[in-house]
Amino acid sequence: MAEITKSFFKVSPSAGADNAALTITSLSAHTGRLSRSATFTVKTTQTPVVTKTVTVKQSPKTEFLTVDAVADVAAAGGTITITGKSNVAMIGCNMRTLCSDFMVAGVAATFDTAISGDPGATAEYSFSVKLRVAANTTARAKTITLSFSRGAFASASAEKKVTVQIKQLAAAPTLTLDTEAPTLAVAASATATVNVTSNADWTLS
Incomplete structure (x- = not known):
């Protein structure tokens, strides 16, 4: 036919x-x-x-914004790439000052600014952005909360925001003492101080 x-x-x-x-x-x-x-x-x-x-x-697809899973970040930090998909006219971000190279459908874009050509009007698009992560110098893992919004971030309601929790691994524990052989005076009330420098929890036994 x-x-x-x-x-x-x-x-x-x-x-x-x-x-x-x-x-x-x-x-x-x-x-x-x-x-x-x-x-x-x-x-x-x-x-x-x-x-x-x-x-x-x-009929159109409802406005949406999704963010792909993010691998754990090394304690040393560095720059990681976040990817996702959407069809909105504008994307916001809560950490825009730490972001660079925001790309929408392969074209440079700016957070909280209308995306040039509005590609989401006709089809979903992929986006990516690089996030600068500072070194984690503590012996405890950290959680970085990165959020994106459908529209300008400052005015977006909670249901228009998507949050991804990024885990940053802990640094190796370190511990030093400014002296390992303090000497006290002869008096019964004599004291000495040993300064502990560490990036971890510690105990004394």
């Missing part, structure tokens, strides 16, 4: 006689946040020509 294709849809049959039903099929799932449409024309082949149009519309 012959069919005709326009934009994101196909219609069949492409011709007929007398009464018939046209079947309209979408060629792909719609991931953009705005509806998309196409217009088909049906007309008689006999004269006088009678023409009718059919405008088909496909």
Whole structure:
């Protein structure tokens, strides 16, 4: 059965006689946040020509923003790459001052600023950003809370924010004493001080 294709849809049959039903099929799932449409024309082949149009519309995908899982960060810190997907017109971030190279669909973008060309209107896109992580000098693991928002971060409601918890590993424990052989005076109340320098919890026994 012959069919005709326009934009994101196909219609069949492409011709007929007398009464018939046209079947309209979408060629792909719609991931953009705005509806998309196409217009088909049906007309008689006999004269006088009678023409009718059919405008088909496909519903959009709800606005969304997802962030991929992030591997643990070494204690030494460094720069890591965060990736995700969305279809929103603007993305915000709570740690934008520590971020660089924010890319949307391979094009440089800026947090809290409308994305050039608004690619999310027609389809979902991938994004990536580099986050600078300072060294963790303590012997305790840390959790970095990174949040993104659909729209400007400062004004986004809680349900429009997505948070990812990034674990930074602990540094090796260190412990030094400024002296290992303090000497006390002869008096019963004599004291001495030993200064402990450490990045870990410690006990005395």
